[in-house]
Amino acid sequence: MTALRHTDEYATSAHYSGTGDIRCDDDRRSLTVGATFTLRSEVRLVDGVFDPATPDLAEVYRPAGRCVAVVDATVDRFHGAAMRAYFSAHGIPLTTMVCRALEEDKTVDAVCRMAAFLGGDGCDMARGEPVLVVGGGVLADTAGLACALLNRRTPYVMVGTSIVSAVDAGPSPRTCVNGTLMKNALGAYHPPVLTLVDRGLFRTLAPEHLRHGVAEVVKMAAVDDEQLFTLLQRHGRALLDTRFATTGDDPALAAVADEVLFRSLYAYMRHEGTNMFETRQDRPHAYGHTWSTKFEPVAGLLHGHAVAVEMALTATLATLVGWLDDDDRDALLAVCRDLGLAVHHPVVEDLELMRLAQETVRRKRGGTALWAVAPRGLGRCDYLAEVEGSLLAEAVDRHRARCGAFPDGGLGRDMYLRDARWA
Numbered sequence: 001m002t003a004l005r006h007t008d009e010y011a012t013s014a015h016y017s018g019t020g021d022i023r024c025d026d027d028r029r030s031l032t033v034g035a036t037f038t039l040r041s042e043v044r045l046v047d048g049v050f051d052p053a054t055p056d057l058a059e060v061y062r063p064a065g066r067c068v069a070v071v072d073a074t075v076d077r078f079h080g081a082a083m084r085a086y087f088s089a090h091g092i093p094l095t096t097m098v099c100r101a102l103e104e105d106k107t108v109d110a111v112c113r114m115a116a117f118l119g120g121d122g123c124d125m126a127r128g129e130p131v132l133v134v135g136g137g138v139l140a141d142t143a144g145l146a147c148a149l150l151n152r153r154t155p156y157v158m159v160g161t162s163i164v165s166a167v168d169a170g171p172s173p174r175t176c177v178n179g180t181l182m183k184n185a186l187g188a189y190h191p192p193v194l195t196l197v198d199r200g201l202f203r204t205l206a207p208e209h210l211r212h213g214v215a216e217v218v219k220m221a222a223v224d225d226e227q228l229f230t231l232l233q234r235h236g237r238a239l240l241d242t243r244f245a246t247t248g249d250d251p252a253l254a255a256v257a258d259e260v261l262f263r264s265l266y267a268y269m270r271h272e273g274t275n276m277f278e279t280r281q282d283r284p285h286a287y288g289h290t291w292s293t294k295f296e297p298v299a300g301l302l303h304g305h306a307v308a309v310e311m312a313l314t315a316t317l318a319t320l321v322g323w324l325d326d327d328d329r330d331a332l333l334a335v336c337r338d339l340g341l342a343v344h345h346p347v348v349e350d351l352e353l354m355r356l357a358q359e360t361v362r363r364k365r366g367g368t369a370l371w372a373v374a375p376r377g378l379g380r381c382d383y384l385a386e387v388e389g390s391l392l393a394e395a396v397d398r399h400r401a402r403c404g405a406f407p408d409g410g411l412g413r414d415m416y417l418r419d420a421r422w423a
Contacts, residue, residue: 011207024329027287042194045199052086057159060157069083070097072098104185106177111177114143130155134161135163141174144176145188147149157196158171160203163214164213167216167268171265175188177185208414209302211304214239215304216268217260220285230337231260232339237249271284281369283294291310291357295310318376323374331378332378338412343403345411350388370386372384
Protein backbone atom coordinates (compact mmCIF):
# COMPACT_ATOMS: atom_id res chain seq x y z
CA MET A 1 0.00 0.00 0.00
CA THR A 2 1.28 3.44 -0.92
CA ALA A 3 0.10 6.49 1.02
CA LEU A 4 -0.11 9.67 -1.02
CA ARG A 5 0.54 13.01 0.62
CA HIS A 6 -0.15 16.27 -1.13
CA THR A 7 1.25 19.66 -0.23
CA ASP A 8 -0.77 22.79 0.51
CA GLU A 9 0.68 24.31 -2.66
CA TYR A 10 -1.95 22.45 -4.68
CA ALA A 11 -4.92 22.92 -2.34
CA THR A 12 -8.19 23.99 -3.99
CA SER A 13 -9.63 25.48 -0.80
CA ALA A 14 -8.46 26.58 2.62
CA HIS A 15 -11.56 24.96 4.15
CA TYR A 16 -11.12 21.32 3.11
CA SER A 17 -8.32 18.77 2.98
CA GLY A 18 -7.88 15.07 2.36
CA THR A 19 -5.46 12.19 2.16
CA GLY A 20 -5.48 8.86 0.37
CA ASP A 21 -3.73 5.58 -0.32
CA ILE A 22 -3.64 3.07 -3.15
CA ARG A 23 -3.11 -0.69 -2.99
CA CYS A 24 -2.01 -2.76 -5.96
CA ASP A 25 -2.61 -6.52 -5.79
CA ASP A 26 0.31 -8.82 -6.51
CA ASP A 27 -1.20 -10.05 -9.76
CA ARG A 28 -1.31 -6.48 -11.02
CA ARG A 29 -4.94 -6.87 -12.12
CA SER A 30 -6.69 -5.07 -9.28
CA LEU A 31 -6.32 -1.65 -7.62
CA THR A 32 -7.99 -0.45 -4.44
CA VAL A 33 -7.98 3.16 -3.32
CA GLY A 34 -8.97 4.67 0.02
CA ALA A 35 -9.49 8.34 0.72
CA THR A 36 -10.39 10.54 3.66
CA PHE A 37 -11.97 13.97 3.48
CA THR A 38 -11.48 16.46 6.29
CA LEU A 39 -13.52 19.57 7.01
CA ARG A 40 -14.11 21.87 9.93
CA SER A 41 -17.44 23.55 10.60
CA GLU A 42 -17.63 26.22 13.30
CA VAL A 43 -20.74 27.61 14.99
CA ARG A 44 -20.37 30.94 16.77
CA LEU A 45 -22.80 32.99 18.88
CA VAL A 46 -22.41 36.70 18.11
CA ASP A 47 -24.16 39.93 19.06
CA GLY A 48 -24.98 42.42 16.31
CA VAL A 49 -23.73 40.43 13.33
CA PHE A 50 -24.37 43.42 11.01
CA ASP A 51 -22.93 46.00 13.41
CA PRO A 52 -19.74 47.35 11.75
CA ALA A 53 -17.99 46.90 15.10
CA THR A 54 -18.55 43.13 14.86
CA PRO A 55 -15.59 41.71 12.92
CA ASP A 56 -16.74 38.18 12.09
CA LEU A 57 -18.03 38.66 8.53
CA ALA A 58 -15.40 41.21 7.57
CA GLU A 59 -12.62 38.82 8.61
CA VAL A 60 -14.01 36.20 6.24
CA TYR A 61 -14.68 38.41 3.21
CA ARG A 62 -11.92 41.02 3.31
CA PRO A 63 -9.30 38.53 2.03
CA ALA A 64 -11.66 37.56 -0.82
CA GLY A 65 -12.04 41.19 -1.86
CA ARG A 66 -15.81 40.88 -2.15
CA CYS A 67 -18.87 39.13 -0.76
CA VAL A 68 -21.49 37.32 -2.84
CA ALA A 69 -24.64 36.63 -0.84
CA VAL A 70 -27.93 34.75 -1.26
CA VAL A 71 -30.55 36.42 0.93
CA ASP A 72 -34.14 35.55 1.87
CA ALA A 73 -36.48 38.22 0.48
CA THR A 74 -38.25 38.73 3.81
CA VAL A 75 -34.94 38.96 5.63
CA ASP A 76 -33.71 41.49 3.09
CA ARG A 77 -36.72 43.65 3.81
CA PHE A 78 -35.91 43.76 7.52
CA HIS A 79 -32.11 43.49 7.58
CA GLY A 80 -30.87 44.17 4.05
CA ALA A 81 -30.03 47.83 4.67
CA ALA A 82 -27.99 46.96 7.76
CA MET A 83 -26.16 44.21 5.88
CA ARG A 84 -25.27 46.49 2.98
CA ALA A 85 -24.15 49.23 5.37
CA TYR A 86 -21.94 46.70 7.17
CA PHE A 87 -20.01 45.69 4.06
CA SER A 88 -19.84 49.30 2.86
CA ALA A 89 -18.32 50.35 6.19
CA HIS A 90 -15.62 47.70 5.73
CA GLY A 91 -15.00 48.62 2.09
CA ILE A 92 -16.05 45.18 0.84
CA PRO A 93 -18.10 45.09 -2.40
CA LEU A 94 -21.35 43.17 -1.90
CA THR A 95 -23.42 41.43 -4.58
CA THR A 96 -26.71 39.85 -3.53
CA MET A 97 -29.30 37.50 -4.94
CA VAL A 98 -32.56 38.16 -3.11
CA CYS A 99 -35.01 35.31 -3.42
CA ARG A 100 -38.26 34.08 -1.94
CA ALA A 101 -37.77 31.14 0.42
CA LEU A 102 -41.07 29.46 1.26
CA GLU A 103 -41.50 25.73 1.73
CA GLU A 104 -42.87 25.46 -1.81
CA ASP A 105 -39.57 26.95 -3.04
CA LYS A 106 -37.53 23.94 -1.88
CA THR A 107 -37.15 22.70 -5.45
CA VAL A 108 -34.41 21.68 -7.85
CA ASP A 109 -35.36 24.65 -10.04
CA ALA A 110 -34.64 27.07 -7.19
CA VAL A 111 -31.25 25.45 -6.62
CA CYS A 112 -30.42 25.73 -10.33
CA ARG A 113 -31.27 29.44 -10.34
CA MET A 114 -28.96 30.00 -7.36
CA ALA A 115 -26.17 27.99 -8.97
CA ALA A 116 -26.51 30.01 -12.19
CA PHE A 117 -26.23 33.26 -10.21
CA LEU A 118 -23.19 32.07 -8.27
CA GLY A 119 -21.47 30.33 -11.18
CA GLY A 120 -20.14 31.33 -14.55
CA ASP A 121 -23.43 32.82 -15.72
CA GLY A 122 -23.46 35.21 -12.76
CA CYS A 123 -20.71 35.98 -10.30
CA ASP A 124 -18.21 33.35 -11.45
CA MET A 125 -17.37 32.30 -7.90
CA ALA A 126 -13.96 30.75 -7.38
CA ARG A 127 -13.98 27.21 -5.97
CA GLY A 128 -12.55 28.25 -2.61
CA GLU A 129 -14.50 31.53 -2.26
CA PRO A 130 -17.18 31.35 0.48
CA VAL A 131 -20.74 32.31 -0.40
CA LEU A 132 -22.76 34.14 2.28
CA VAL A 133 -26.23 32.71 2.97
CA VAL A 134 -28.58 34.85 5.07
CA GLY A 135 -31.99 33.47 5.92
CA GLY A 136 -34.08 30.77 7.51
CA GLY A 137 -34.26 27.01 7.23
CA VAL A 138 -35.57 26.82 3.66
CA LEU A 139 -32.78 29.04 2.34
CA ALA A 140 -30.19 27.12 4.38
CA ASP A 141 -31.33 23.90 2.70
CA THR A 142 -31.58 25.20 -0.86
CA ALA A 143 -28.63 27.60 -1.00
CA GLY A 144 -26.51 25.04 0.82
CA LEU A 145 -27.35 22.48 -1.87
CA ALA A 146 -26.53 25.01 -4.61
CA CYS A 147 -23.11 25.49 -2.98
CA ALA A 148 -22.63 21.72 -2.75
CA LEU A 149 -23.21 21.41 -6.50
CA LEU A 150 -21.31 24.51 -7.63
CA ASN A 151 -17.77 23.49 -8.60
CA ARG A 152 -18.64 20.22 -6.84
CA ARG A 153 -18.07 21.90 -3.48
CA THR A 154 -18.11 25.63 -2.73
CA PRO A 155 -17.78 26.79 0.90
CA TYR A 156 -20.41 29.00 2.46
CA VAL A 157 -21.04 31.00 5.63
CA MET A 158 -24.51 30.77 7.17
CA VAL A 159 -26.19 33.60 9.07
CA GLY A 160 -29.29 32.00 10.54
CA THR A 161 -32.15 34.46 10.89
CA SER A 162 -34.67 32.05 12.41
CA ILE A 163 -34.63 29.55 15.26
CA VAL A 164 -34.62 26.68 12.75
CA SER A 165 -31.67 28.01 10.77
CA ALA A 166 -29.82 29.04 13.93
CA VAL A 167 -29.86 25.74 15.79
CA ASP A 168 -30.76 23.08 13.22
CA ALA A 169 -30.96 23.58 9.45
CA GLY A 170 -28.29 26.30 9.39
CA PRO A 171 -25.30 24.42 10.84
CA SER A 172 -26.59 21.09 9.53
CA PRO A 173 -24.52 19.26 6.90
CA ARG A 174 -27.74 18.03 5.24
CA THR A 175 -28.67 20.33 2.35
CA CYS A 176 -31.78 19.36 0.46
CA VAL A 177 -34.94 19.99 -1.52
CA ASN A 178 -38.32 18.29 -1.28
CA GLY A 179 -39.62 15.46 -3.43
CA THR A 180 -43.22 14.52 -4.18
CA LEU A 181 -44.93 14.36 -0.79
CA MET A 182 -41.61 13.57 0.88
CA LYS A 183 -39.61 16.11 2.85
CA ASN A 184 -35.96 16.62 1.93
CA ALA A 185 -35.87 13.76 -0.57
CA LEU A 186 -32.92 15.08 -2.62
CA GLY A 187 -29.74 16.52 -1.21
CA ALA A 188 -26.06 16.38 -0.37
CA TYR A 189 -23.91 16.52 2.76
CA HIS A 190 -22.33 19.97 2.72
CA PRO A 191 -22.16 21.95 5.98
CA PRO A 192 -21.30 25.65 6.18
CA VAL A 193 -17.71 26.36 7.14
CA LEU A 194 -19.05 28.91 9.62
CA THR A 195 -22.49 29.51 11.12
CA LEU A 196 -23.13 32.80 12.91
CA VAL A 197 -26.05 32.86 15.36
CA ASP A 198 -27.29 36.31 16.40
CA ARG A 199 -30.50 36.11 18.41
CA GLY A 200 -30.99 39.83 17.79
CA LEU A 201 -32.25 38.82 14.34
CA PHE A 202 -35.14 36.96 15.98
CA ARG A 203 -36.73 40.30 16.89
CA THR A 204 -38.36 40.53 13.46
CA LEU A 205 -39.64 36.94 13.30
CA ALA A 206 -43.37 36.41 12.93
CA PRO A 207 -44.74 34.73 16.08
CA GLU A 208 -45.67 31.54 14.22
CA HIS A 209 -42.16 31.17 12.82
CA LEU A 210 -40.58 31.80 16.20
CA ARG A 211 -42.91 29.25 17.79
CA HIS A 212 -42.48 26.42 15.33
CA GLY A 213 -38.71 26.89 15.34
CA VAL A 214 -38.52 26.30 19.08
CA ALA A 215 -39.66 22.72 18.43
CA GLU A 216 -36.08 21.96 17.34
CA VAL A 217 -34.84 23.14 20.75
CA VAL A 218 -37.47 21.01 22.53
CA LYS A 219 -36.29 18.06 20.43
CA MET A 220 -32.70 18.22 21.68
CA ALA A 221 -33.81 18.88 25.25
CA ALA A 222 -36.13 15.87 25.35
CA VAL A 223 -33.62 13.32 24.11
CA ASP A 224 -30.18 14.71 24.97
CA ASP A 225 -30.15 17.44 27.65
CA GLU A 226 -32.40 17.32 30.68
CA GLN A 227 -31.05 20.66 31.96
CA LEU A 228 -32.11 22.26 28.70
CA PHE A 229 -35.54 20.72 29.17
CA THR A 230 -35.75 22.28 32.65
CA LEU A 231 -34.82 25.68 31.22
CA LEU A 232 -37.67 25.39 28.72
CA GLN A 233 -40.09 24.41 31.49
CA ARG A 234 -39.11 27.50 33.47
CA HIS A 235 -38.48 30.08 30.77
CA GLY A 236 -39.87 28.80 27.45
CA ARG A 237 -42.94 31.00 27.40
CA ALA A 238 -40.95 34.10 28.41
CA LEU A 239 -38.42 33.44 25.63
CA LEU A 240 -41.24 33.28 23.10
CA ASP A 241 -42.98 36.37 24.45
CA THR A 242 -39.75 38.41 24.25
CA ARG A 243 -38.45 36.89 21.00
CA PHE A 244 -35.55 35.35 22.88
CA ALA A 245 -34.97 38.38 25.09
CA THR A 246 -34.64 40.79 22.16
CA THR A 247 -37.50 42.94 23.45
CA GLY A 248 -37.66 44.47 26.91
CA ASP A 249 -34.62 44.82 29.15
CA ASP A 250 -34.02 41.72 31.22
CA PRO A 251 -30.32 40.77 31.43
CA ALA A 252 -31.15 37.59 33.35
CA LEU A 253 -33.50 36.39 30.60
CA ALA A 254 -30.92 37.35 27.97
CA ALA A 255 -28.42 35.09 29.72
CA VAL A 256 -31.00 32.29 29.72
CA ALA A 257 -31.61 32.83 25.99
CA ASP A 258 -27.89 32.51 25.25
CA GLU A 259 -27.64 29.39 27.41
CA VAL A 260 -30.64 27.79 25.71
CA LEU A 261 -29.20 28.47 22.25
CA PHE A 262 -25.74 27.24 23.19
CA ARG A 263 -26.97 24.06 24.86
CA SER A 264 -29.23 23.30 21.92
CA LEU A 265 -26.40 23.85 19.45
CA TYR A 266 -23.98 21.77 21.50
CA ALA A 267 -26.43 18.88 21.78
CA TYR A 268 -27.14 19.03 18.06
CA MET A 269 -23.56 19.41 16.84
CA ARG A 270 -21.96 16.83 19.09
CA HIS A 271 -24.08 14.22 17.32
CA GLU A 272 -24.73 15.72 13.89
CA GLY A 273 -21.36 17.42 13.50
CA THR A 274 -19.34 14.36 14.42
CA ASN A 275 -21.50 12.15 12.17
CA MET A 276 -21.23 14.61 9.31
CA PHE A 277 -22.01 12.18 6.50
CA GLU A 278 -24.67 10.15 8.33
CA THR A 279 -22.64 6.96 8.34
CA ARG A 280 -24.39 5.93 11.57
CA GLN A 281 -28.04 6.05 12.59
CA ASP A 282 -27.61 6.67 16.33
CA ARG A 283 -28.82 10.21 15.77
CA PRO A 284 -30.82 11.82 18.63
CA HIS A 285 -31.57 14.86 16.47
CA ALA A 286 -33.74 12.63 14.26
CA TYR A 287 -36.36 12.62 17.04
CA GLY A 288 -39.62 13.75 15.47
CA HIS A 289 -38.32 13.13 11.94
CA THR A 290 -39.47 9.59 11.09
CA TRP A 291 -43.21 9.59 10.32
CA SER A 292 -43.43 13.39 9.98
CA THR A 293 -41.47 13.30 6.72
CA LYS A 294 -44.63 11.90 5.13
CA PHE A 295 -47.45 13.47 7.11
CA GLU A 296 -46.03 17.02 7.26
CA PRO A 297 -46.59 17.78 3.54
CA VAL A 298 -49.88 15.88 3.47
CA ALA A 299 -51.31 17.96 6.33
CA GLY A 300 -49.61 21.20 5.26
CA LEU A 301 -48.05 21.69 8.68
CA LEU A 302 -45.24 24.04 9.57
CA HIS A 303 -42.19 21.86 10.12
CA GLY A 304 -41.88 22.48 13.87
CA HIS A 305 -45.49 21.52 14.51
CA ALA A 306 -45.08 18.31 12.51
CA VAL A 307 -41.96 17.48 14.52
CA ALA A 308 -43.78 18.25 17.78
CA VAL A 309 -46.72 16.00 16.82
CA GLU A 310 -44.36 13.12 16.14
CA MET A 311 -42.32 13.80 19.29
CA ALA A 312 -45.49 13.64 21.38
CA LEU A 313 -46.78 10.50 19.65
CA THR A 314 -43.40 8.79 20.00
CA ALA A 315 -43.36 9.69 23.69
CA THR A 316 -46.65 7.82 24.08
CA LEU A 317 -45.13 4.96 22.08
CA ALA A 318 -42.18 5.00 24.51
CA THR A 319 -44.57 4.53 27.44
CA LEU A 320 -45.92 1.38 25.78
CA VAL A 321 -42.47 -0.19 25.47
CA GLY A 322 -41.48 0.79 29.01
CA TRP A 323 -38.94 3.46 28.14
CA LEU A 324 -40.83 6.46 29.53
CA ASP A 325 -43.32 6.87 32.33
CA ASP A 326 -46.59 8.75 31.94
CA ASP A 327 -45.43 11.67 34.08
CA ASP A 328 -42.42 12.37 31.85
CA ARG A 329 -44.57 11.97 28.74
CA ASP A 330 -47.03 14.50 30.17
CA ALA A 331 -44.17 16.85 31.05
CA LEU A 332 -43.11 16.84 27.40
CA LEU A 333 -46.68 17.47 26.27
CA ALA A 334 -46.93 20.34 28.77
CA VAL A 335 -43.79 22.06 27.47
CA CYS A 336 -44.96 21.75 23.87
CA ARG A 337 -48.42 23.05 24.67
CA ASP A 338 -47.05 25.91 26.77
CA LEU A 339 -45.11 26.97 23.68
CA GLY A 340 -48.20 26.66 21.46
CA LEU A 341 -46.91 23.61 19.60
CA ALA A 342 -49.21 20.88 18.35
CA VAL A 343 -49.05 17.53 20.12
CA HIS A 344 -51.64 15.72 17.99
CA HIS A 345 -53.11 15.96 14.52
CA PRO A 346 -55.66 13.63 12.86
CA VAL A 347 -53.22 12.92 10.02
CA VAL A 348 -51.33 10.45 12.24
CA GLU A 349 -54.48 8.34 12.42
CA ASP A 350 -53.96 7.42 8.75
CA LEU A 351 -52.10 4.21 9.51
CA GLU A 352 -51.43 3.43 5.85
CA LEU A 353 -49.68 6.77 5.46
CA MET A 354 -47.69 6.05 8.63
CA ARG A 355 -46.74 2.61 7.29
CA LEU A 356 -45.53 4.13 4.03
CA ALA A 357 -43.49 6.64 6.02
CA GLN A 358 -41.78 3.80 7.87
CA GLU A 359 -40.94 1.99 4.64
CA THR A 360 -39.49 5.13 3.06
CA VAL A 361 -37.46 6.14 6.10
CA ARG A 362 -36.17 2.59 6.63
CA ARG A 363 -34.69 2.66 3.12
CA LYS A 364 -33.31 6.14 3.69
CA ARG A 365 -31.59 4.96 6.88
CA GLY A 366 -29.80 2.11 5.20
CA GLY A 367 -32.54 -0.50 4.85
CA THR A 368 -31.57 -2.54 7.90
CA ALA A 369 -33.98 -1.07 10.48
CA LEU A 370 -36.25 1.89 11.21
CA TRP A 371 -34.12 3.33 14.06
CA ALA A 372 -36.92 5.63 15.24
CA VAL A 373 -35.71 7.85 18.07
CA ALA A 374 -37.71 7.65 21.30
CA PRO A 375 -37.05 9.15 24.76
CA ARG A 376 -35.79 6.77 27.40
CA GLY A 377 -36.38 9.11 30.31
CA LEU A 378 -36.18 12.87 29.77
CA GLY A 379 -32.83 13.95 28.38
CA ARG A 380 -31.94 10.49 27.07
CA CYS A 381 -33.02 8.37 24.13
CA ASP A 382 -32.82 5.00 22.43
CA TYR A 383 -33.70 3.68 19.00
CA LEU A 384 -36.61 1.48 17.98
CA ALA A 385 -35.30 -0.91 15.37
CA GLU A 386 -38.83 -1.68 14.23
CA VAL A 387 -42.36 -0.55 15.12
CA GLU A 388 -44.90 -3.20 14.24
CA GLY A 389 -48.22 -2.07 12.83
CA SER A 390 -50.15 -3.28 15.87
CA LEU A 391 -47.87 -1.35 18.26
CA LEU A 392 -48.13 1.81 16.18
CA ALA A 393 -51.93 1.49 16.05
CA GLU A 394 -52.08 1.09 19.82
CA ALA A 395 -49.83 4.12 20.31
CA VAL A 396 -52.01 6.24 18.00
CA ASP A 397 -55.16 5.18 19.88
CA ARG A 398 -53.60 5.85 23.29
CA HIS A 399 -52.24 9.19 22.17
CA ARG A 400 -55.51 10.30 20.61
CA ALA A 401 -57.28 9.47 23.88
CA ARG A 402 -54.69 11.37 25.93
CA CYS A 403 -54.88 14.45 23.73
CA GLY A 404 -58.66 14.23 23.63
CA ALA A 405 -58.59 15.51 27.20
CA PHE A 406 -57.26 18.85 25.92
CA PRO A 407 -59.92 21.41 24.89
CA ASP A 408 -58.33 21.77 21.44
CA GLY A 409 -57.54 18.07 21.02
CA GLY A 410 -53.83 18.83 21.08
CA LEU A 411 -53.70 21.21 18.13
CA GLY A 412 -51.19 24.07 18.07
CA ARG A 413 -51.35 27.77 17.34
CA ASP A 414 -50.81 28.92 13.73
CA MET A 415 -49.72 25.42 12.80
CA TYR A 416 -50.30 25.48 9.05
CA LEU A 417 -48.14 26.71 6.18
CA ARG A 418 -49.16 29.92 4.49
CA ASP A 419 -47.67 28.92 1.14
CA ALA A 420 -49.93 29.43 -1.86
CA ARG A 421 -50.86 25.77 -2.18
CA TRP A 422 -52.08 25.70 1.44
CA ALA A 423 -53.93 29.04 1.29
